[in-house]
Amino acid sequence: MDDARREEILKKLSDAVVEYDEDVAKEWSQVALDEGVDAFDAIMNGLAAGMEIVGDLYDKQEYFVPELLMCADALYAGMNILRPHIKADGMKKKGQVVIGTVQGDVHDIGKNIIKLMFDVGGFTVHDLGRDVPLENFVSEQLRTDSEIVAMSAMMTTTMMGMRKVIDMIKEKNPNVAIMLGGAPVTKDVADLFGADGYAESAGNAVQEAIKMISRLREMHKK
Amino acid sequence: MTPKERIEKLFKKEPIDTMPVFSGQGMVTIQAIKKMGIRFPQVHTSAEYLADSARITAEMFGFDAVIIPYDMCTIPEALGRGVSLYDKSEDILYPTVPYKWEKLEEVTIPDDFLKRGRMPMVDEAFRILKAKQDGKYAIGAWVLGPFTMAGQVIELDLLLKGVKKDRERVLAFLDKMTDVVIKAAQHYQALGADYVSIRDMGTGTDLLSPRMWKDLIQPNLVKIFAALKSPTVNHICGSTNLIIEMMNECGADALSVDHKNDMVESRKKVGNDVLIFGDFEAYSTLVQMETSQVEGVIKTCIDKGADAVWPGCDIWPDAKKESLEAYVATIRKYGKQPSPAVGRI
Numbered sequence: 001m002d003d004a005r006r007e008e009i010l011k012k013l014s015d016a017v018v019e020y021d022e023d024v025a026k027e028w029s030q031v032a033l034d035e036g037v038d039a040f041d042a043i044m045n046g047l048a049a050g051m052e053i054v055g056d057l058y059d060k061q062e063y064f065v066p067e068l069l070m071c072a073d074a075l076y077a078g079m080n081i082l083r084p085h086i087k088a089d090g091m092k093k094k095g096q097v098v099i100g101t102v103q104g105d106v107h108d109i110g111k112n113i114i115k116l117m118f119d120v121g122g123f124t125v126h127d128l129g130r131d132v133p134l135e136n137f138v139s140e141q142l143r144t145d146s147e148i149v150a151m152s153a154m155m156t157t158t159m160m161g162m163r164k165v166i167d168m169i170k171e172k173n174p175n176v177a178i179m180l181g182g183a184p185v186t187k188d189v190a191d192l193f194g195a196d197g198y199a200e201s202a203g204n205a206v207q208e209a210i211k212m213i214s215r216l217r218e219m220h221k222k
Numbered sequence: 223m224t225p226k227e228r229i230e231k232l233f234k235k236e237p238i239d240t241m242p243v244f245s246g247q248g249m250v251t252i253q254a255i256k257k258m259g260i261r262f263p264q265v266h267t268s269a270e271y272l273a274d275s276a277r278i279t280a281e282m283f284g285f286d287a288v289i290i291p292y293d294m295c296t297i298p299e300a301l302g303r304g305v306s307l308y309d310k311s312e313d314i315l316y317p318t319v320p321y322k323w324e325k326l327e328e329v330t331i332p333d334d335f336l337k338r339g340r341m342p343m344v345d346e347a348f349r350i351l352k353a354k355q356d357g358k359y360a361i362g363a364w365v366l367g368p369f370t371m372a373g374q375v376i377e378l379d380l381l382l383k384g385v386k387k388d389r390e391r392v393l394a395f396l397d398k399m400t401d402v403v404i405k406a407a408q409h410y411q412a413l414g415a416d417y418v419s420i421r422d423m424g425t426g427t428d429l430l431s432p433r434m435w436k437d438l439i440q441p442n443l444v445k446i447f448a449a450l451k452s453p454t455v456n457h458i459c460g461s462t463n464l465i466i467e468m469m470n471e472c473g474a475d476a477l478s479v480d481h482k483n484d485m486v487e488s489r490k491k492v493g494n495d496v497l498i499f500g501d502f503e504a505y506s507t508l509v510q511m512e513t514s515q516v517e518g519v520i521k522t523c524i525d526k527g528a529d530a531v532w533p534g535c536d537i538w539p540d541a542k543k544e545s546l547e548a549y550v551a552t553i554r555k556y557g558k559q560p561s562p563a564v565g566r567i
Binding site: 020061064065066067069070073103104105106107109112131159160161164 | 306308311313314315316318319320322373378379382383385386387427428429430431434505
């Protein structure tokens with residue numbers, strides 16, 4: 001395939017994400033496969049590249065959370081078609097992550113966006129869902145030997161639970177990286193709780209997620 | 223001037239002796255709960271515990287108002303969505319809604335929802351507060367705004383995406399939620415609430431664009447405030463500077479914002495005649511900071527032009543006793559000066 005056609009297909013995938021058009025994302029993901037575009041290339045330089053543009057639009061306050069959610073849906077729609085076709089050496093599993101919202105919190109938009117980041121990044125994601133009893137994070141980390149535990153709390157009232165989980169996990173395995181997210185979570189809170197990273201809102205989460213996707217894309221190019 | 227008179231006059235923008243200490247969000251403290259010899263989950267299921275914990279908190283710390291209920295699930299539960307009370311938990315966990323409607327077409331609002339779930343318990347708590355506090359404190363009530371209430375009873379991403387993809391049905395659903403909010407708030411007013419705050423807190427511009435706010439949120443809030451008697455408060459947390467003028471057009475007696483709002487900018491936009499309440503971050507100020515830092519935070523709210531210093535969200539029940547005392551003392555100390563919209567005797 002010539003470069004021009006590859007670029008055209010990648011642009012269509014990117015545009016489908018930016019314009020939150022799931023049908024177009026599916027259609028062009030199939031075109032990519034049919035015409036021999038590498039599936040990993042299509043995800044990273046098509047769909048994920050579109051998500052970077054979405055991040056810019058969010059920064060400029062042209063897009064808000066409803067748009068982000070729909071863009072994420074378009075990205076997943078394409079990725080579900082492409083991912084089974086990734087060559088074994090194209091996207092080695094990067095690691096495992098346990099993710100969920102803590103007990104007392106039933107809001108999971110931020111969590112789902114961060115999950116997307118891990119999915120795109122090639123992680124194996126163990127999604128515990130929402131309103132998750134604290135001990136389940138600990139047992140799931142031990143069961144799967146995941147390198148990362150990501151927890152979200154949208155409300156101040158549930159945030160305190162995260163500290164307990166961090167203490168329990170770090171006690172058993174100090175090398176596990178802990179990511180916290182949610183509206184009440186500030187850098188001070190993350191530091192205080194002994195976490196390794198944080199994002200303070202769904203919007204902030206997507207910005208963080210997009211930054212990580214960008215870094216993954218850069219690494220892949222090298 | 224009694225606490226109740228102080229708040230009544232504040233809402234009428236008549237001169238008062240000093241700034242009242244109150245809010246439109248939960249203010250119950252663990253100190254009051256411990257004094258009663260009960261556990262946090264118990265305050266949500268007993269009218270006496272609910273009323274007494276509010277009253278004892280006000281007495282302990284010198285607040286000017288009591289406000290109930292504390293959790294956001296009383297109405298969703300009455301709409302049939304259930305409630306998780308976490309009554310075995312040793313942590314402070316507020317109740318949540320376990321069963322959300324998964325599709326818009328499933329939504330049905332029972333005509334008698336005010337009589338379902340814990341709503342009669344809340345009614346009884348209002349009656350107890352009326353009887354026991356003898357007109358000393360103002361009694362506050364709050365109801366979630368339609369969009370935030372919608373997010374409690376239906377999957378939030380369905381709602382947010384539906385705003386774009388399924389507009390007509392989402393609008394019809396928000397109409398239903400608006401009617402629920404009006405009925406509940408009118409009911410609380412009939413039970414004797416001296417002020418009602420409508421908290422459509424999930425609608426700041428962190429989530430929705432100003433254009434979407436004008437289109438989807440404002441018309442319903444206008445309808446709600448037109449249906450309620452004064453005084454009322456329009457509370458939205460998160461980023462609100464881009465929508466503060468539209469908030470002011472909704473018809474409430476006062477606006478309440480949180481620490482993400484630049485109140486100096488808001489004042490410039492809406493003028494000195496509008497009551498603005500805010501805007502300190504309750505958790506960081508009263509739980510995390512050293513008590514010696516509290517005075518600075520509270521004084522800054524007054525200096526920026528708050529007519530009443532309100533926390534942006536519920537006061538975390540486990541706030542430090544000394545920090546709560548510093549919060550009250552600072553308002554008493556610096557609240558003797560007039561605020562932009564309210565003079566002093």
